[in-house]
Amino acid sequence: xxxxxxxxxxxxxxxxxxxxxxxxxxxxxxxxxxxxxxxxxxxxxxxxxxxxxxxxxxxxxxxxxxxxxxxxxxxxxxxx
Amino acid sequence: xxxxxxxxxxxxxxxxxxxxxxxxxxxxxxxxxxxxxxxxxxxxxxxxxxxxxxxxxxxxxxxxxxxxxxxxxxxxxxxx
Numbered sequence: 001x002x003x004x005x006x007x008x009x010x011x012x013x014x015x016x017x018x019x020x021x022x023x024x025x026x027x028x029x030x031x032x033x034x035x036x037x038x039x040x041x042x043x044x045x046x047x048x049x050x051x052x053x054x055x056x057x058x059x060x061x062x063x064x065x066x067x068x069x070x071x072x073x074x075x076x077x078x079x080x
Numbered sequence: 081x082x083x084x085x086x087x088x089x090x091x092x093x094x095x096x097x098x099x100x101x102x103x104x105x106x107x108x109x110x111x112x113x114x115x116x117x118x119x120x121x122x123x124x125x126x127x128x129x130x131x132x133x134x135x136x137x138x139x140x141x142x143x144x145x146x147x148x149x150x151x152x153x154x155x156x157x158x159x160x
Contacts, residue, residue, distance in 0.1 A: 001115065007122050008122075009122065009124065019123075022123075022146065022147070025146055026142060026146060029145055029146065031138060031141060031142055031145070031146075033127050033128045033129055033138050034125055034126070034127055034128075034138075034142065035081065035126045035127065035128050036124075036125070036126040037123060037124070037125050037126070038123070038124040039121070039122075039123055040121070040122040040123070040124070041119070041120070041121065041122060042087050042088075042089065042119075042120040042121055042122035043099075043102075043117060043118070043119055043120070044089065044116075044117070044118040044120070045114055045116070045117050046114070046115045046116040046117070047113050047114055047115065048113045048114075048115050049113055058111060058113050058114075061111060062106060062111055062114065065109055065111070066102065066105055066106060066109065066111075067102070
């Protein structure tokens with residue numbers, strides 16, 4: 001059994017209205033030290049793969065097919 | 081300027097319907113090696129703090145006040 005953490009985030013050149021909104025809310029709360037904020041997804045996965053290489057391939061497929069939209073999002077993962 | 085990565089995830093004992101739904105979708109796609117999946121948030125923050133300690137305090141306040149719901153969510157962060 002392999003455990004992996006996947007991070008899906010918007011590409012740098014893509015606007016992040018949700019992140020901007022959070023930043024505005026933080027300023028309203030008096031937390032104005034935040035200079036930039038980007039909002040993404042974090043997915044913890046447990047995989048029943050035969051090997052680390054297989055887990056890596058499966059995670060790549062999972063990200064490409066479902067978790068990330070490759071047009072606007074990047075993904076990365078690390079296997080524990 | 082400090083960069084930090086914040087992860088907000090549902091507490092272990094809280095049901096995660098979104099994660100379950102993703103897992104079902106993966107099974108339908110033929111990716112049935114996924115045995116468990118938990119869905120959370122990932123936030124990249126840039127802080128204009130005087131020191132690492134100050135950045136840590138501010139991040140803690142940001143998480144408590146806005147990013148996480150302490151009743152059902154845990155948060156953790158690391159400062160680069």
